[in-house]
Amino acid sequence: MAVPIKPGRASSLILTQAARPSTFEVEARNEKGERVLTPIAGEHPLTLYLDRRELVTLMTLGAAPEALALGYLRNQRIVDDIASIAAVQVDWDTASVAVTTLDGQHWDRPEVRARLEKRTVTTGCGQGTVFGDLMDAVDAVALPADARLTEAVLYSVMEQVRQHESIYKQAGAVHGCALCSNAGADRGEIVYFVEDVGRHNAVDAIAGRMWLDGVDGGDKIFYTTGRLTSEMVIKCAQMGIPFLLSRSGLTQMGHAIAERVGITMIGRCQGRHYLLFTGGERFVAPTATAFA
Amino acid sequence: MAVPIKPGRASSLILTQAARPSTFEVEARNEKGERVLTPIAGEHPLTLYLDRRELVTLMTLGAAPEALALGYLRNQRIVDDIASIAAVQVDWDTASVAVTTLDGQHWDRPEVRARLEKRTVTTGCGQGTVFGDLMDAVDAVALPADARLTEAVLYSVMEQVRQHESIYKQAGAVHGCALCSNAGADRGEIVYFVEDVGRHNAVDAIAGRMWLDGVDGGDKIFYTTGRLTSEMVIKCAQMGIPFLLSRSGLTQMGHAIAERVGITMIGRCQGRHYLLFTGGERFVAPTATAFA
Secondary structure, eight states: OOOOOOOOTTTTSEEOOOOOOOEEEEEEEETTSOEEEEEEEOOEEEEEEETTEEEEEEEEOOSSHHHHHHHHHHHTTSOOOGGGEEEEEEETTTTEEEEEESSSOGGGSHHHHHHHHTOOBOOSSOOBOOHHHHHHHHHTOOOOTTOOEEHHHHHHHHHHHHHSOOHHHHHOSOEEEEEEEOSSTTTTSEEEEEEESSHHHHHHHHHHHHHHHTOOSTTEEEEESSOBOHHHHHHHHHTTOSEEEESSOBBHHHHHHHHHHTOEEEEEEETTEEEEEEOGGGEEOTTOOSOO | OOOOOOOOTTTTSEEOOOOOOOEEEEEEEETTSOEEEEEEEOOEEEEEEETTEEEEEEEEOOSSHHHHHHHHHHHTTSOOOGGGEEEEEEETTTTEEEEEESSSOGGGSHHHHHHHHTOOBOOSSOOBOOHHHHHHHHHTOOOOTTOOEEHHHHHHHHHHHHHSOOHHHHHOSOEEEEEEEOSSTTTTSEEEEEEESSHHHHHHHHHHHHHHHTOOSTTEEEEESSOBOHHHHHHHHHTTOSEEEESSOBBHHHHHHHHHHTOEEEEEEETTEEEEEEOGGGEEOTTOOSOO
16 A cells, blocks of 8 residues: 655655555456456656666556665665755656755766666565675665664564455465654554565655655665565665565575674564574574574 | 477587486474475576586576577577587586587687677566567568367376476476477377476476477477466467466566467466467467467
């Protein structure tokens, strides 16, 4: 479900609000020979232009295209500061999102040109990323040492996500991400919930929303239905979020990067079960032993 | 599990056989405070060089790196004919795979240069793809009109896949693909089974193996654990396979492309259940009505 974008610090930004409908019905036939109307998830190409230059085509559910474009630019480290962005304008007739910077010449910056010249494409179910460059960025991340996650809050997050209305429940074929609070009266509750056909799009859209609303990651928890691969961990670190939860498993490189950056990573979160993999010093549970 | 590559038509090819171990054990702590040794899937960067020029970095399980590199070049339509390839050499010390063409100057071909110049990156949990270009290619695909899939063979494929030993059962965090026979004595049986951390890598590795062994897609069935998004359907069509099965759901664009190219697409294959979405004229079931 699309959470409406509430422009915060970036309130002078020109922003369309061009969410697409998320599900469509098609007819199928089941094993009994019955015709079944089946909801399926939307998938739309969206070509991102930065100061009139084509950068990438994202295949997206289209629920949060403006936040997706911003988060993509942020997580790929193509734009470093939302204050340099003047407008984000989605036009589905041309399947495009135009991001305009204040000076209109973002491409001319030497660091941007250098970054895009050595651009390669990573997969692992991922999208275009300058991998080595991202690892450098991750090494510069300092997550708050005193942040703590209690088992009670972990279970609260899992329950909130379970109850959340979702495209996945209706139509499948999407991944979901939730940014949850780990402080104050709404601790353990969902701040943003985004689904997309690509799991990296969902993460990027959350990063875009955090930018728009001026939200810091230090007192937050990140939940994803997707696997904890290297890129997922890198993006969570880049957003400054110390806690990464997933319903799914993890990869060796996801594990190695989480250890290196000191993220508290918990996988296989289902029902009352979970596996704490890294960063145990920040996790507080009744059963806790000296595991770190 | 890695099926050994048996060079077929391409037997003069120089080919390493550099599969990596697929799982690693890490220690985790569960909700009872118990230490649990947990197998996790490997994930390794593998940078693909074509005639000494860097093309892409793939994040892969590493079970079939040579086939993955070939399938990537095939499915991205960067190389059109395996006969033009002289060597595929994986070196994990440098995390690279070097593909060498016979003339050593593949980049100088105008059609390759043109294709890579307009290269954009698609996601949808996908990898770099020239999307518009791929759609053109799909429109040129003619799938065999007389191919038929019976429900009995569908159930056989589902059962074979269910019983197959897999990284997924051990460690999760991977997607699997199977190419299955739809002709002869081994109808309904698995020809190749590949898993990878990226679902597109698994498809590409199968495409690479088909190339290596000179295997045609017309009398085959493709099964994936992953979602039926646009790129998955496009790749299946490019491989000339008329039947696409998935345990998961589908997206609107996956559905639209399957209808356009005339693939028989069946989703939600689990146990004795399935949903036939497109191409019903090729599917033979006891319950079949005039659904097409």
